[in-house]
Amino acid sequence: MTPFQLPRWKLSSCCGHEFGYGSPHEGTPACATRRDFIKSAAAGVAGLSALAALPSESAAQGRMYPPPPPATSPVEGLIDFHVHTAPDVFGRALADDEEAALSKDRGMDAVVLKSHTALTADRAWLARRRVPGMKVFGGITLNGSAGGINVDAVRWMWRMQGGFGRVVWFPTFDANNHVTRLKEAPSGIKVVGDDGKVLPAVREVLKECAAQKLVVETGHSSAAEALAIIEAARDAGCDRLVVTHAEFDVIGMTVEQMKKAGSMGAKLEIATLGALYGPTAHLAFMRNSKNVSFKESADHVKDVGAQHFIISTDLGQTANPSPPDGLGWLIAGLMSQGLTKEQIQTMGRENPGKLLMG
Numbered sequence: 265m266t267p268f269q270l271p272r273w274k275l276s277s278c279c280g281h282e283f284g285y286g287s288p289h290e291g292t293p294a295c296a297t298r299r300d301f302i303k304s305a306a307a308g309v310a311g312l313s314a315l316a317a318l319p320s321e322s323a324a325q326g327r328m329y330p331p332p333p334p335a336t337s338p339v340e341g342l343i344d345f346h347v348h349t350a351p352d353v354f355g356r357a358l359a360d361d362e363e364a365a366l367s368k369d370r371g372m373d374a375v376v377l378k379s380h381t382a383l384t385a386d387r388a389w390l391a392r393r394r395v396p397g398m399k400v401f402g403g404i405t406l407n408g409s410a411g412g413i414n415v416d417a418v419r420w421m422w423r424m425q426g427g428f429g430r431v432v433w434f435p436t437f438d439a440n441n442h443v444t445r446l447k448e449a450p451s452g453i454k455v456v457g458d459d460g461k462v463l464p465a466v467r468e469v470l471k472e473c474a475a476q477k478l479v480v481e482t483g484h485s486s487a488a489e490a491l492a493i494i495e496a497a498r499d500a501g502c503d504r505l506v507v508t509h510a511e512f513d514v515i516g517m518t519v520e521q522m523k524k525a526g527s528m529g530a531k532l533e534i535a536t537l538g539a540l541y542g543p544t545a546h547l548a549f550m551r552n553s554k555n556v557s558f559k560e561s562a563d564h565v566k567d568v569g570a571q572h573f574i575i576s577t578d579l580g581q582t583a584n585p586s587p588p589d590g591l592g593w594l595i596a597g598l599m600s601q602g603l604t605k606e607q608i609q610t611m612g613r614e615n616p617g618k619l620l621m622g
Contacts, residue, residue: 338592340371342612343620345506346535347375347587348580352382355582360387361394363580363587370588373613374399374620376576380436381409385421385429392428401620403431405483406469407438412453413465415472422476430620432473433508434466434483434493442484442514446552456489462496474501479619481506487517494530504619505530509578511538511556511564519567526572531615534561536590537578539597547583558597565598570607574616 349363350356358366360377367375377384377391377400384402391400404421406413412435421429435453436442443452455466462470470493473480480497482490482505490507497505507525510517510532517525522532538556545551565573575598577590585593595608 337371337588338595339367339588339612341373341609342575342591343374343376343616344372344576344587344591345376345574345616345619346378346509346533346576346578348379348578349377349387352379354380356580357582357584358580358586360384360391360400364391364395364398364400366586367588368395368398372398372588372591373617374401375587376400376431376620377402378405378431378433380405380407383410383421383424383429385424385426388428389424389426392426399621401428401430403429403433403479405433405436406453407435408453412438413455413463413469415465415468418469418472418478422472422478431479431481432469433481434469434485436484436508439484441486441489445486445514455485456492460488460492462492466493467496467500470497470500470502473497474503477504478502479504479506481508482515483508484514487515487521490515490517491521491525491528494525494528498528503529504622506574506619507532509533509535509538511535511561512541513554519564522564522568522572526568530572531574531619532564532568532572534564534573534575534594534598534611535578536576536585536594539594540584547581558594559601562598562601562603565603565607565611570603570610571615573611574619575608575611576616 344367347363348354348356350359363375377387383404385404386402388400388402392398404410404417406417410417418432421432434455438453440452440454443449454463456462470480472478474497480493480502482493485493494505507515507517507530509515510522510525511534517532525532537550538561539558541550541553542555543551575591575594577587577594579585579587579590584590595612598608599605
């Protein structure tokens with residue numbers, strides 16, 4: 265072959281080795297011709313076809329696929345009573361209208377927007393305009409930004425256009441129990457006096473909530489403080505009461521205290537965020553709180569009764585699951601521990617629906 269003469273053909277195997285007229289490869293004899301190569305290739309194809317026609321053990325068993333997703337959304341018709349959205353001073357993954365649209369797409373009935381620092385009654389009105397057909401509610405949290413235990417803030421909240429401000433949370437991260445328990449400050453906003461009785465300002469707020477049929481949430485009050493708020497709320501005529509994420513260690517409710525709260529007409533909130541908490545949590549702020557396992561939550565429902573609970577997510581933080589996904593995960597976890605679809609409906613639809621719209 266002259267320096268400028270090219271071979272008639274050259275092929276590469278699957279592993280990149282070149283072979284041609286003078287190089288044997290994978291059963292092709294040395295000095296094979298093009299015709300020999302074509303014949304051997306045809307024989308290989310025929311052999312593969314014959315092998316495909318033969319029954320094999322794996323083929324006889326059939327191919328295995330994961331089960332298809334459910335025909336309906338696991339959160340269809342449910343209500344998330346505790347969602348954090350943007351705008352906010354903390355990192356939030358979804359804006360109000362984005363969360364409303366996502367929840368509507370999943371078939372949910374309603375969501376409640378919560379902020380630790382700002383009114384959400386007005387934002388609920390805007391979200392409903394952007395996502396027609398989705399029920400969105402809001403409220404106010406009586407932290408320092410609202411003036412603390414401030415009955416005027418409650419009055420202006422429920423008057424907001426649309427009437428979608430339905431929930432009043434007593435102090436959360438500004439609560440005396442919260443800041444002293446976490447050693448963030450010497451003291452915070454108090455809801456009870458030294459005698460364990462609720463303060464006069466709390467009673468004023470409760471009277472307003474009773475008159476307007478607002479939902480009273482105990483916020484980050486301790487278990488004992490929450491029971492005092494519930495007792496005073498009943499005396500004031502309130503009939504829509506929720507112990508905010510009763511299982512979280514910042515609240516620390518025992519089963520006996522849960523039963524007492526339930527006997528006074530309060531609902532106990534189970535929130536997805538608790539199942540994400542723990543020392544190995546993927547976000548730093550969640551590592552400082554104890555994990556609330558699905559088993560623990562399911563046991564509480566079995567001991568106290570589903571009629572005394574609501575389920576929510578407390579989600580919306582950047583890098584956490586979306587609220588609808590988080591609610592579906594919570595439901596799957598609770599059902600894996602023996603809770604029924606009927607109990608899920610009671611906690612996820614009937615109870616929160618009566619609180620908001622009853």
